[in-house]
Structure formats: C-alpha cells, structure tokens
Amino acid sequence: MHRSGPNYDVDPRLPQPPGTAVWVGADAFAELAATAGTLERPVVVVDCYPGVDEAAVLEALSAHFDDVISVPEAAARPIDEIDALIARNIGTDRVFGYVTKHQLADLYDVALLAGLRDRLTARTGAVVLVGWGAALAAEDADLIVLADLPRWEIQQRMRSGMPNWRRENRDEDILRKYKRGFFVDWRIADRHKTTLYDRLDYFLDTTTSVEDARLITGDAFRAALDGAVRRPFRVVPxxxxxxxxxxxxxxxxxxxxxxxxxxxxxxxxPEENSLALDVGGIRVEMPAANLVLHRPVELLGPGTFAQFGADxxxxxxxxxxxxxxxxxxxxxxxxxxxxxxxxxxxxxxxxxxxxxxxxxxxxxxxxxxxxxxxxxxxxxxxxxxxxxxxxxxxxxxxxxxxxxxxxxxxxxxxxxxxxxxxxxxxxxxxxxxxxxxxxxxxxxxxxxxxxxxxxxxxxxxxxxxxxxxxxxxLINRVEVLEEGDGYRVEQTGLHELEFITTLRHWFSVPTSRHTASTVHVLNLVEGAAAVVESPDGAFSPFEVHYAETFIVPATVGPYVVRPADGVSRCATMTAFVRGTEDPHGVAGAGLRCTTRAQE
CATH class of the missing domain: 2.60.120.10 (Jelly Rolls)
Structure with a gap:
C-alpha cells in the first residue's frame, strides 16, 4: 500500500527526541549481547507477545549466547490441557466466545517452572529465556526485553497461515483463530505485559520481521508513552x-x-491499531494498546478510567x-x-x-x-x-x-x-x-x-x-449549543441510551476547546486541513487532514483548532464519554468554542 493522495497520512508517527538510541536488525541482538556482557552470569528474559516469531527470536539470540531456552517448550502445559482449561471461553461458535479471566501462569506447569528456576540458580554463565511467559521463570531477571507487535499484524499473519500459540491450526478458519486470540490469548497477554512495562530494559519491535526488528531502551519506550499523553496524536490506520x-x-x-x-x-x-515512533528517521512500531495499558488515567482522564478501566x-x-x-x-x-x-x-x-x-x-x-x-x-x-x-x-x-x-x-x-x-x-x-x-x-x-x-x-x-x-x-438530532462570528457548535448525538456524546464544530476562525479531564477523539469531516495548537505552547502545532481521526488525551486540557490556511470553512466531529468531565474543570467537556479574539 502507498499513499498517492495529497493529504491523508497512512503512516502518522510520533517524533522522538534527537539522540534517542535505536538498533535495527542484527544490531538489535548485538546490543542485547553487549549489554548482557557487562553483567556477571546474567539472566536475560525476552518475553514475546503471542504472534511474535519466537523461533526466529531464538535463532537470532543463539548467534550471541550459548544457553538460550524456549520457556514455552520447557514449561508450558500440554496444549490439550490448555484447551480443556479454556474450553468455556472458546465454545463451539465460529465467531463468539467468552472473555477469559485466566492469567498466563495458568498455562504453565508449576513443577516445570520450578525446574527452570533451579537451572538458573546453578548457571555458570549467561542464560537467555525466550517466549510468551519467559518472565514467569525469572522474576528477578537481570535484563528484561519485551518483543511485541500489534493485533492487526497478528491477524495478517493468521491469514497467511500462522497458527495460534502452541497450536497446529495453520489451516483453521481465520474467524476461529481470531476468536481464540480475542477471547483468550490477547486478554492474558495484555494482563501479563502490563507487569513488565516499568521493569523493561529494552523494547523490541518485531512488526515487520525479527530480521528487521527495531530495538529501543525501556527508558525510551516509557518516555515515548509519557510524551504521547501530553499532545494530540494519531494511531496508524x-x-x-x-x-x-x-x-x-x-x-x-x-x-x-x-x-x-x-x-x-x-x-x-487503539487496542487494534499501532502507534508509530519516529526515532531519528527510523520507524519503531508498537501496539497503541501499550499507551492505553501503561498510561490509562493520563490518556482517558480519571472519570473515564473509573468507568472503563484501562480500556x-x-x-x-x-x-x-x-x-x-x-x-x-x-x-x-x-x-x-x-x-x-x-x-x-x-x-x-x-x-x-x-x-x-x-x-x-x-x-x-x-x-x-x-x-x-x-x-x-x-x-x-x-x-x-x-x-x-x-x-x-x-x-x-x-x-x-x-x-x-x-x-x-x-x-x-x-x-x-x-x-x-x-x-x-x-x-x-x-x-x-x-x-x-x-x-x-x-x-x-x-x-x-x-x-x-x-x-x-x-x-x-x-x-x-x-x-x-x-x-x-435517531436521525439528525442536531441542537445548536453555541454560535458566533465564524463558528458554530452543535450537539449531534448520541442517543440517551449511549454513553458517548458527539459535538460538531463548524469554524473558519481559531476556536478554543478543552478536554475537561476526559479524552477527546476527533475527525476533520470538512476542510482540507486544520492545525491543533496549545494556547501556552505545551505541544508543537499538529496538522490534521480531511477525514483523519486524532486523539487529544485528557491531560492536554486547553487546545485550539484552526483552519490550516486561516480562512477555509472546516468542521470536526468530537466524541467523548458523557458525564466524565472533571467537575472542577470546564463545564461540559468540549463545549467551549470561543474565537481567539474573544479570549
């Protein structure tokens, strides 16, 4: 796929600070080996999201380490036991199952994990543990790496024949593969990786392939997510x-x-789309879900988080x-x-x-x-x-x-x-x-x-x-909330039975908005381009184009949207969760729409 249109951006990226380190391909694994080489008898964990090519990760690491262990091969329960454990979640329907409450440890044999830990205690040199659940075998690992990829890439691989984790179902109906991922694997995997975020030494992007993997430090990973909740951004469509x-x-x-x-x-x-980082011109991709899971309050706002959790x-x-x-x-x-x-x-x-x-x-x-x-x-x-x-x-x-x-x-x-x-x-x-x-x-x-x-x-x-x-x-329930020279704010829905409120802003002048402590999701539904700015310079101006959707995190607070050329008539649709605005903030999240001159 390539972009031939003049405006719509199929690959939006979040720029990272100059000097942020990134390693690509073989250099990524050489960097892990170099860091491990500074430690005495290190235990290195490379925990993989289900869908990551664990065999390729094992091979790449084996070029640098003598003792590389697949934790799933060594300690996971037999697949027939796992199938029996999650049978209620999978059911017999082609599409629907039941969301699992299981933890990743439930898929592992306690005695075999204990045996792995004993092996680590007796090690004489570096040991590398690889696979989904590798961290379970070494909670006090010296070096922790998360190898990750977004759900959309997992679905593409499933269509090309990739089986579900530890199953021999390459030719199974894609709907049934997706069902197992949606109701079981991804639920468990997201719970597991949230326990790793604060401990990560490195983040490994395997979205393209392991051979072309991109590695950044854990500090850079966390800094990227911290930066994302302080400015408008787009996920990769x-x-x-x-x-x-x-x-x-x-x-x-x-x-x-x-x-x-x-x-x-x-x-x-965000649970399906990617978040792409621009690290010195090198693209590093991760699930946008990492932002939702790691910084939910800052992204969603306290009221929305209280209602929906990290979702x-x-x-x-x-x-x-x-x-x-x-x-x-x-x-x-x-x-x-x-x-x-x-x-x-x-x-x-x-x-x-x-x-x-x-x-x-x-x-x-x-x-x-x-x-x-x-x-x-x-x-x-x-x-x-x-x-x-x-x-x-x-x-x-x-x-x-x-x-x-x-x-x-x-x-x-x-x-x-x-x-x-x-x-x-x-x-x-x-x-x-x-x-x-x-x-x-x-x-x-x-x-x-x-x-x-x-x-x-x-x-x-x-x-x-x-x-x-x-x-x-249900049809065109439009109510004008505010109107002035060059702008109009309309409430267009949703119905009282639904928890989302939507506002349409028509504007040909700069207009001020406010998140009022809840996340805003917007789409430019009219006009070639608009610019989103911070009234106090808290973030760099952010340009959006016709039909592009963007997110304004709750922590942003005040922001200004104006036509990119300064005069064209534009319109945005804004959605937010009703009733979650901070009572001490601006009343009615997003309603405020004054011109800059009026301020």
Missing amino acids: YFDPGVWGGHWMQERLGINGDVPNYAWAFDCV FPIRFDFLDTMGGGNLSLQVHPLTGYIQDRFGMKYTQDESYYMLDVGEGGGVYLGIKPGVDPDAMFEDLERSNRGERSFPAEKYVNRFPATKHDHVLIPAGTVHCSTRNTMVLEISSTAFLFTFKMWDWDRVGLDGKPRPTHLEHARRNVQWERDTEWVTRN
Whole structure:
C-alpha cells in the first residue's frame, strides 16, 4: 500500500527526541549481547507477545549466547490441557466466545517452572529465556526485553497461515483463530505485559520481521508513552477489503493497494491499531494498546478510567460502500446480554456519520410498524437457508441520507448502511459483536457463507423502535449549543441510551476547546486541513487532514483548532464519554468554542 493522495497520512508517527538510541536488525541482538556482557552470569528474559516469531527470536539470540531456552517448550502445559482449561471461553461458535479471566501462569506447569528456576540458580554463565511467559521463570531477571507487535499484524499473519500459540491450526478458519486470540490469548497477554512495562530494559519491535526488528531502551519506550499523553496524536490506520466494499477511500484518500476495494478501515481503535515512533528517521512500531495499558488515567482522564478501566471506549472507523453493496443487516447486543453471554464490560452502541453519500445512498434503520417478529424471523431463516431472498423493506425502514447526516444506533436497533455511502462510524469499542441477520445472498471473500446469528439477534431486537420512534430519536438530532462570528457548535448525538456524546464544530476562525479531564477523539469531516495548537505552547502545532481521526488525551486540557490556511470553512466531529468531565474543570467537556479574539 502507498499513499498517492495529497493529504491523508497512512503512516502518522510520533517524533522522538534527537539522540534517542535505536538498533535495527542484527544490531538489535548485538546490543542485547553487549549489554548482557557487562553483567556477571546474567539472566536475560525476552518475553514475546503471542504472534511474535519466537523461533526466529531464538535463532537470532543463539548467534550471541550459548544457553538460550524456549520457556514455552520447557514449561508450558500440554496444549490439550490448555484447551480443556479454556474450553468455556472458546465454545463451539465460529465467531463468539467468552472473555477469559485466566492469567498466563495458568498455562504453565508449576513443577516445570520450578525446574527452570533451579537451572538458573546453578548457571555458570549467561542464560537467555525466550517466549510468551519467559518472565514467569525469572522474576528477578537481570535484563528484561519485551518483543511485541500489534493485533492487526497478528491477524495478517493468521491469514497467511500462522497458527495460534502452541497450536497446529495453520489451516483453521481465520474467524476461529481470531476468536481464540480475542477471547483468550490477547486478554492474558495484555494482563501479563502490563507487569513488565516499568521493569523493561529494552523494547523490541518485531512488526515487520525479527530480521528487521527495531530495538529501543525501556527508558525510551516509557518516555515515548509519557510524551504521547501530553499532545494530540494519531494511531496508524489500517484498511481491509470486503464483499460490500467501495472505492471512496481509494479515490478520495489515495489509499491504494492490490485489492478490489476497501470495505472498512480502523482509523482509531487503539487496542487494534499501532502507534508509530519516529526515532531519528527510523520507524519503531508498537501496539497503541501499550499507551492505553501503561498510561490509562493520563490518556482517558480519571472519570473515564473509573468507568472503563484501562480500556479505550471510543472507536472511529470507516465503512465504504461507494460503488459497493449494502452492509449486512444486523443488530448489536444489549449491555446485559453482552455481559452475560460474552463477558464484555459494555456493548457496541454506535452511530453513522455520513462523510459522503452517492445516488440512492441511505440507511436501513428500525422496524416498520406492526411487524410480526415470528414472521420476520421465519423469513430470515428461509433466506439464510438459501430458499429465497429476505424481503428487507417489508420489515425494516429505509431512509435516504445526505452528506453530514448523523444517524444514531443504540444497541438493539436493526440497521445497516446501503450501497453508495461513506460512513464515519462513531461507536463504543466492543469490536466484533455484530449479530448479522442477513447478508443479501452473499458469501465472504473466502467463498464461505458469512456467519449469521439469528438466535442472538432475536433476543436483542427492540421491536418498539419502529418508524416513528427512530425518526424522532435517531436521525439528525442536531441542537445548536453555541454560535458566533465564524463558528458554530452543535450537539449531534448520541442517543440517551449511549454513553458517548458527539459535538460538531463548524469554524473558519481559531476556536478554543478543552478536554475537561476526559479524552477527546476527533475527525476533520470538512476542510482540507486544520492545525491543533496549545494556547501556552505545551505541544508543537499538529496538522490534521480531511477525514483523519486524532486523539487529544485528557491531560492536554486547553487546545485550539484552526483552519490550516486561516480562512477555509472546516468542521470536526468530537466524541467523548458523557458525564466524565472533571467537575472542577470546564463545564461540559468540549463545549467551549470561543474565537481567539474573544479570549
């Protein structure tokens, strides 16, 4: 993929201070060996996130050390025992499981770990422990390294045949591989690596490959995260094709690649996206989740952290059907249902903000009056058996849409966008909890039927959300909050049942905002470019371009957004968690929008 468009940046990076050390490829492992060589009989831990090529890490280290041990090979429980342990979390469904509460130590044999520790006690020279869980065998290691990579890269490797950790499932359905990662491996791995952050001597980026790994010191790793929460920043977006995908992102943003379309993109999902550092011109990539896990209060704010913990609750993504097809007809689970059935904290409330709409574009939203639930689901079952197409417009409302419309979709509302829409989806971050009801007689790009979940859907559809209800409650609920010379602030949603508030700022002059102690997520939905500045110079000016999403951490406080050219009419959409602003800060997070002259 390369960028041919003039503005949208597919590879945003956080610049690091001059002189920050970085080692690449073979030099990275030589640096580890050199540092270990200054210590007497050191124990070196290279703890690997599941998905890191542990065999390649072992090989690279073996060129410098005589005693290199794979801790998973030496001490992990047999895979059939692990499978039995997590059977409830995995279940039998192709897509859904239950979030595990297990710790990494549960996957290891206590006696075998003890044997490894005895071996370390008797060592006569340097010993290197490698693999996911290596730190369990040496809590007082002399040198600790975290080898890491983001979830999106893990998914790409799974598609190319990489198995789950210690399993022989290279050819298994990618949805089942992802399910094991999402409900088990990544949950355990994130809990584990949070115990390492403050102790790290080095951070090893293995996103590209082990042969091209990038190494920075633990101090540089922590300093990068500390710096990120003091300024606006972007995570690295990623893009993926789909059966309903369109071409707007290719044509308008210049997102090119050897794919037929781009159906969707994650423009701000820190648990999935990367954070890229610029270290003297060298790119160092890490999961953006490291920032969420290591500096949650500074990033999210005390109120949001109190409500969600170290979990980034706001998601911005793109759904592109321009020249493509309808999204699947779907519904999201109610909060009690997702907590009970899947072990998630909160559900996928969402909204569609229309960045662009083509001919005939719109949304399916809510149920028509008087619909018989049994009749509707009987027709859905027939359609999913391939007996006939589902008569969607017999049961579901279809509304036209125009650019800048905002459609609210609280959980339990039947919905989908139609072909010829470009949607900025502003939602809570519940990831994969979409109950597909019908997929317009399509199969996936892999040629397999896309899974539907009618039993789950039926238990969550809110039948009272009919034509009148959704028209009154969910479409373009715009309220002007503040207006002046060159600017206007509007509240556009979300619905009272959802925990996110969204504001739209129209401006052709510099406007002042304030996080009021809660994180802001913004997208420039109108205008070629805007600049985000600190009124007191706390961070360097930060330029954003049309359709780019960026994060303003809670600790930033006051910030100014202005058109990059000083005169053009721009608009941003801002999302934050309602009711989490600091009562001693600015009332109503993000509402303040005065011109610089008025200040």
